[in-house]
Every structure is written in C-alpha cells, then in structure tokens.
Amino acid sequence: MVQNAGNVKLLLRLFRLGCLAFLIGAGFAFYFLHTALTPADPEGISKPLVVEIPEGASAAGIAQSLETNGLIRSALAFRILVRFGGQDGAIRAGHYTLSASENPVKILDHLVKGDTMQRRVTLPEGLTLVEVAGILEKNEVCPAQDFLEMARTRGKDFGPGFPENLEGYLFPDTYDLPWKCSTSEVLGILTSRFDEIFTPLWSEKAPLGxxxxxxxxxxxxxxxxxxxxxxxxxxxxxxxxxxxxxxxxxxxxxxxxxxxxxxxxxxxxxxxxxxxxxxxxxxxxxxxxxxxxxxxxxxxxxxxxEYLFYVRNDVKGDGSHVFSRNYTEHEKSIDRYQR
Incomplete structure (x- = not known):
C-alpha cells in the first residue's frame, strides 16, 4: 500500500511537471507565433525604411538590425523563423524598402526573394557615351566622370568581343539597376545586354566584320x-x-x-x-x-x-529621305526637296 501511494505521488508530480512544461511550451509557441505573425507597427503609422543587408551578413546580425530599426518585435523570434524555415544563408544582400506594418514572415519573404530597391533608367537609342554618363549621374547611379574613364579605357575587361572604348557597345534599353552598384557593375550590365542582342544577329554572312x-x-x-x-x-x-x-x-x-x-x-x-x-x-x-x-x-x-546618295525630304517634313543613284539625280533632289 505504501509503495502504491508513492507511485501515485510520483505520477502526480510527473503530471504536474508535464502540465507545466506544456504550459511553458504553449506560452512560448504563442509568443513565437504572435511575434512572427504580428507587425511591429500594425497601425501603419511609421514610414517605410531603407535597410541595407551587407554581403555575407549573418541571420543574427540581420535580425538585430531589423529589431533596432523597429521593423520587427523580436530579433530572437526572427532568428527562429529563419532557422525553422531552413533559410539560413538564403537572405540576399542589397538595399530594401521595408515597412513595420508588414509581419516578420512577409519581411523575411522580401529578403529571401531579393526584392531589393532598384533605379529604373532608360537609355534611348543613339546616345553617345557622354550622354549615357549624364543620364546615369542624373539618376544617381554613378558619377559621370568615373563612368567615362572606365568606358573609354577598360572595355576589354567586359569580354573578348569588346574594344577598349565602349562607345557603340552599351545597348539602349530600360534597365532596373541595383540601388547601389559600382561603375564596373553598370558597364557589365549594359555590355551583357549588347552581347545578348547583337551576337545572335551578327554572322559571318554579314557584309562587314x-x-x-x-x-x-x-x-x-x-x-x-x-x-x-x-x-x-x-x-x-x-x-x-x-x-x-x-x-x-x-x-x-x-x-x-x-x-x-x-x-x-x-x-x-x-x-x-x-x-x-x-x-x-x-x-x-x-x-x-x-x-x-x-x-x-x-x-x-x-x-x-543602286543608291549612292540621299537627301532629307523637307517637303514631307517627316524625317524621310529621297534616294538617288548618281550625282545628277542627287542635285535634282536637293533642288526639289531641300528647304
């Protein structure tokens, strides 16, 4: 009888400990879920912040930075979210616009997808290097002088198909450039785009090299x-x-x-x-x-x-030209169409 009473007391003690452990675990789970799913600023009062994630930054460092900037409630909860999500090392470097009105799960999703800030720059056809440099500087991509110096002297750094001077080899297009990138990275993007477009076009059957x-x-x-x-x-x-x-x-x-x-x-x-x-x-x-x-x-x-000459057609005024096979025809076209 005494032994049975002792067993009952032991079972009760174990039961109480189990309940306590369950309550602690449940409390921790509730805390984790609350901090992981609740925005730091659910009312959306604060403004979005620009945050830089350096190359090679640890999850702990990133979590602490987000907490310090008021974007998440708990660095610890964010680290657990990263660890249990199997996303250690998956966060991409760059500049991000993050809002405390988004929950940590959504913030982590931005960081893993690499939804970095970008500068949209349009380079129209027919620009010179100087004009391209001016647009890039105006859009705060890189200093014009740095761009010109590298573009005029370091073209071969970007591939065997490029000359030292990259005039002519920066493809006109609309680019979403990283918020922070070096002059070399910008030139790499523009020359890669040129190669992507021109290489399939050109062949040995072309009339010129x-x-x-x-x-x-x-x-x-x-x-x-x-x-x-x-x-x-x-x-x-x-x-x-x-x-x-x-x-x-x-x-x-x-x-x-x-x-x-x-x-x-x-x-x-x-x-x-x-x-x-x-x-x-x-x-x-x-x-x-x-x-x-x-x-x-x-x-x-x-x-x-058989055309050897052309002259702008000022009569039409639409930028078109009149073409001629010889100089006599050309002179007549000048008299007739030039203003």
Whole structure:
C-alpha cells in the first residue's frame, strides 16, 4: 500500500511537471507565433525604411538590425523563423524598402526573394557615351566622370568581343539597376545586354566584320529617322565603300564637333578629325553613338540597291529621305526637296 501511494505521488508530480512544461511550451509557441505573425507597427503609422543587408551578413546580425530599426518585435523570434524555415544563408544582400506594418514572415519573404530597391533608367537609342554618363549621374547611379574613364579605357575587361572604348557597345534599353552598384557593375550590365542582342544577329554572312558592323549601325542610327529606311541607308554606305567614295555622313561631323548643330556649315565639314567622313575615306575609326536593335539589324542585313546618295525630304517634313543613284539625280533632289 505504501509503495502504491508513492507511485501515485510520483505520477502526480510527473503530471504536474508535464502540465507545466506544456504550459511553458504553449506560452512560448504563442509568443513565437504572435511575434512572427504580428507587425511591429500594425497601425501603419511609421514610414517605410531603407535597410541595407551587407554581403555575407549573418541571420543574427540581420535580425538585430531589423529589431533596432523597429521593423520587427523580436530579433530572437526572427532568428527562429529563419532557422525553422531552413533559410539560413538564403537572405540576399542589397538595399530594401521595408515597412513595420508588414509581419516578420512577409519581411523575411522580401529578403529571401531579393526584392531589393532598384533605379529604373532608360537609355534611348543613339546616345553617345557622354550622354549615357549624364543620364546615369542624373539618376544617381554613378558619377559621370568615373563612368567615362572606365568606358573609354577598360572595355576589354567586359569580354573578348569588346574594344577598349565602349562607345557603340552599351545597348539602349530600360534597365532596373541595383540601388547601389559600382561603375564596373553598370558597364557589365549594359555590355551583357549588347552581347545578348547583337551576337545572335551578327554572322559571318554579314557584309562587314563584327566591329565594322557596329560602326555602320551607329551611322544608320543617327542618320535614319524612319524605320523603313534604315536598311536602305546602310546599303547606301556599303555601296559608297565599294565604289571607294567618301561616306560624307553628316552625323560623323557632328560627332567630331562634339555637339549637335541643327545645320552644318561648310566650315564644319573641314574639321580635322578621323571621324570626319567628308575628309577621310572609309568608315570612321569607331562608332559615333550606341545603336539600337533596328540599326544593328540594318547593318547586318542591309537592303541591296543602286543608291549612292540621299537627301532629307523637307517637303514631307517627316524625317524621310529621297534616294538617288548618281550625282545628277542627287542635285535634282536637293533642288526639289531641300528647304
């Protein structure tokens, strides 16, 4: 009887301990769920914050930073959330806009997906390096001078298909750039995009080599204003090259001058520059702008014609041109269509 009474007391003690452990566990679970599912600012009073997650940051360091900034209630609960979610090492570095009105689960989801802040920058077709640098600086991507220095001297760092000077090889497009990135990273993104577009277009069947094709495309980009004329203009320049004629491309003179003029004067055509195709035969030594896809396609697949000349059609006033097979026809077109 005494032994049975002792067993009962032991069982009761174990039962009480079990209940206590259950209550503690349940309390901890409730605390964890509450802190993991409840925003630090459920009323949404506070403003979103910009938070930087450094490369290689630990989950503990990230959790503490989020708690310090008032974005989560508990760093410990966040670390447990990361650990039990199997997401140790899955958080991506970068700058994030995070809000305390979102619960920790949602915040962690942003960090794991890499929903970093970005700068959307649009680079139109036909810009020069200087113009691209100006847009990037205006959008606080990188200093213009740093960009120009690297773009003009370190092009080969970005692949064997690129020259030292990257004029012509920065593809025009709309880019979502990382909020904080180096000049080298920016150039890497732009040149990679160029390679992605141009490499499938160009082939050994193209009338010119890879580098010369880009140069021709840059001339087409600056001269053609009507889409249907791009391939025709490319063909005109190839015809002039075949005949040993000076290209006499106005856009190359504009590039040599370093500024755009609405009307070129006779004196401008005499500028001493290797880019002046009124004085120097053949293609200029490099691209005069960064051409887009349509201009690159025109240079790869020019339209075969007998045209050697063209003049802007001021009668229509839509940017189109009138094409001629010889100088006599060209003179007549100038008299008829130029204003």
């Amino acid at each position: 890879r580098a010369e094709t880009v140069v021709l495309a840059s001339l087409v980009e600056r001269e053609a204003q009507v889409q249907s004329e791009r391939a025709v203009i490319a063909g005109v320049y190839l015809n002039r090259l075949a005949e040993g004629m000076l290209l006499q491309c106005d856009a190359t003179v504009q590039y040599a001058l370093g500024r755009q003029k609405s009307v070129l004067m006779h004196q401008d055509l005499k500028i001493d520059s290797p880019y002046n195709t009124y004085r120097h035969p053949g293609l200029p030594p490099g691209p005069i702008c960064n051409p887009g896809r349509a201009a690159l396609e025109a240079a790869v697949r020019p339209q075969r014609t």
